[in-house]
Amino acid sequence: MSTSVATPPTRAGRLRHSIDWLLGLSLLSSLPLASVFFCDLWFRSDYRFFPLLMIVPLVMPVWRGRKQPQAGSGSRQSVKDIPRGPISLGLWFASGLSAICAPLLFSPWLAMLALTLSWCAWILVRMGQTPWPQLLKWTLPLLVLLLLPLSERSDPLPSFSSSVTYASSSLLDLLGIANAPAEQRLQLQNGSYDVAAACRGLGNPYLLFSAAILLCMSTRCSLSLGLLTVGSAPLWSWGGSVLLATASAWLVEKQGMFVWLEERLWIAQAM
Numbered sequence: 001m002s003t004s005v006a007t008p009p010t011r012a013g014r015l016r017h018s019i020d021w022l023l024g025l026s027l028l029s030s031l032p033l034a035s036v037f038f039c040d041l042w043f044r045s046d047y048r049f050f051p052l053l054m055i056v057p058l059v060m061p062v063w064r065g066r067k068q069p070q071a072g073s074g075s076r077q078s079v080k081d082i083p084r085g086p087i088s089l090g091l092w093f094a095s096g097l098s099a100i101c102a103p104l105l106f107s108p109w110l111a112m113l114a115l116t117l118s119w120c121a122w123i124l125v126r127m128g129q130t131p132w133p134q135l136l137k138w139t140l141p142l143l144v145l146l147l148l149p150l151s152e153r154s155d156p157l158p159s160f161s162s163s164v165t166y167a168s169s170s171l172l173d174l175l176g177i178a179n180a181p182a183e184q185r186l187q188l189q190n191g192s193y194d195v196a197a198a199c200r201g202l203g204n205p206y207l208l209f210s211a212a213i214l215l216c217m218s219t220r221c222s223l224s225l226g227l228l229t230v231g232s233a234p235l236w237s238w239g240g241s242v243l244l245a246t247a248s249a250w251l252v253e254k255q256g257m258f259v260w261l262e263e264r265l266w267i268a269q270a271m
Helices: 011-042 051-065 084-105 108-126 132-145 157-174 205-219 223-254
Strands: 179-182 185-188 191-194
Touching: 011 084, 011 108, 051 132, 051 205, 084 108, 108 132, 132 205, 157 179, 157 185, 157 223, 185 223, 191 223, 205 223
Parallel strands: none
Antiparallel strands: 179 185, 185 191
């Protein structure tokens, strides 16, 4: 006659329970100061797309986590022998250090870094059967969020717009259109064209870079193809902005059509 013996909770179960509490504690401690980081980005119209970099990484693991392979199912995983426990502990330590330094230095960026590291540590343990490339895709948008500039002084878009201005001026010279580049504007005979307007909105290199990352996340493309797509995004942004600025300046000079109005709306005036 066999008797059933109740099994105590496993070490992995206790670890996961503590991981959930650590994630909640990190949210409570760092979210108030990180909200300053969010508000600064929201009031700068060029970076209002940043919620996509937060919502998608939070939703994708929950949605795809139901389909993740179980242990012993025979699924092949790349670099599966790398221990995840020590890496997770290291991320938690770095997250706690960032959370402590954030209020002392009043740094919203450090608070956002603490939240990002804690999320990476949590997903590393919770999604233990998920391949490493998939985990990287889920966390990369949050890392891109940390690259967004916090102030106008650190914003590279003015330099990007100046580069587009001089490149567009060279193309207009080849087309025989008289122009004079001036910082982020093109002076034409029939008026002036604001090149910075072409580099904002859809021409924003950060927006295209983020869109390339989210596209690679949703399509499950290979790692090499994903790196090529993401790495070429800034070049596509620069080339597209140059062509758009050149075509828009040509329309202003030859047809009197203003493609951009008030630096935000894309308007084609009727002739």
